[in-house]
Amino acid sequence: MTDAPTASARTTRPSTSGAAGTLSRGRLLVWLGGTTAALLASVVVTVAIGPAGLTPSDVAHVVATRLGLGDLLGIGAPDTLADGIVWQLRMPRVLTAAAVGAGLAVCGVVMQSLTRNPLADPYLLGLSSGASFGAACVLVLGWTAVLPVAAFVGSTAALVTTLALASASGRGAGGLSPARTVLAGLAVSQLAAAATSFVIFWSAKGDQYREILSWLLGSVAGATWTSVAVTAGAVLVLGTLLASTGSVLDAFTFGDTSAAALGVPVARVRWGLLLVVALLTGALVSQSGAIGFVGLILPHAVRLLVGARHRALLPLSMLCGATFLMWADTLARTVFAPRELPVGIVTAAIGAPVFALLLWKGRARS
Incomplete structure (x- = not known):
């Protein structure tokens, strides 16, 4: 489609005025940091939610162990049932x-x-x-x-x-x-x-x-x-x-x-x-x-x-x-x-x- 930049076309231009339209680099980094933190927290919390009674700390324990960080963090092996629920069932789904x-x-x-x-x-x-x-x-x-x-x-x-x-x-x-x-x-x-x-x-x-x-x-x-x-x-x-x-x-x-x-x-x-x-x-x-x-x-x-x-x-x-x-x-x-x-x-x-x-x-x- 070859639309000339007429007055009618200019009326459809998305607004870029104001703070939202002219998002600075600093504000963009804040938004990216906040949404990334919310995403990571949501992964842990949503994996924990369910009838098995897991907590976010149980999820973090299983994930850390599965990633080979158990010895570094000084934590032992997680419960077998919790490990199966978190790593084999819920984590892939989430x-x-x-x-x-x-x-x-x-x-x-x-x-x-x-x-x-x-x-x-x-x-x-x-x-x-x-x-x-x-x-x-x-x-x-x-x-x-x-x-x-x-x-x-x-x-x-x-x-x-x-x-x-x-x-x-x-x-x-x-x-x-x-x-x-x-x-x-x-x-x-x-x-x-x-x-x-x-x-x-x-x-x-x-x-x-x-x-x-x-x-x-x-x-x-x-x-x-x-x-x-x-x-x-x-x-x-x-x-x-x-x-x-x-x-x-x-x-x-x-x-x-x-x-x-x-x-x-x-x-x-x-x-x-x-x-x-x-x-x-x-x-x-x-x-x-x-x-x-x-x-x-x-x-x-x-x-x-x-x-x-x-x-x-x-x-x-x-x-x-x-x-x-x-x-x-x-x-x-x-x-x-x-x-x-x-x-x-x-x-x-x-x-x-x-x-x-x-x-x-x-x-x-x-």
Whole structure:
């Protein structure tokens, strides 16, 4: 899309006035330090919460021992039961939730910037629907061992289809544009959702309905250390790459013409960032299912605190997204114990009213 920097375009420019919009380096470091401390404290506390009666000190004891710090700190071996609960059951789940939350939040920031659409989220390109279709196919066949692979393949296929459709429809009309990309993503998403519904209706039997529904709503209940490796590795590599693009995303804020005038190769950068977002989202969804509202709400909430400059928005969204999803998953597994909710239900229950509040505040401010 080639929007000239007209008066109407200038009215959509995010406000960067005031303390929040001009966040200094010192204040940014304070925010980063505070959110990092909150994240680390949340890991210890959320691992301790549950029916086993563990304390944060028990969690710290197990973690220190597992990291080989027992002799250095002068502490003995932890209780066997506590060690199993912390290290084999809860820690992989909490760390997977943190990685998924961080990845979805940073992808949401990038998608909202690239498409200049405040309602954009990581699933805008049909990724979650494609992953759901792949997951549903293997679940009805009973091939649960390859579910993450099938989900990733499904999300990648949805991405390829979306970008091919957007590119084909844009030939001779300025190439790939945010509007055409969004419309293509909606079309692919609806097609994949219809295909998923057909597979469930035609083939699912017995408990397969529950398995598929749990995955479609998002859950990290079955997380293992392999899940941690996949999600954390993807966030460290791809998420860090996205978090380093703050200046480029600031340029996109004012439209493609302005970004090009600042020396940004618009088409190549947009394709590249969309591909990175899709790969990261696919890796996360393959392990957790489609968890909604994280990539939509967290960028808006952080933007209210620190302004629209991406230098601060990207890393703080990652940290806040990680903390948010850890606590959401803790609520999902404890509120109705011994029964668990899919974490997607909790994020939707929190996200919907928060989003309504943000819309109301934005309307009042305007």
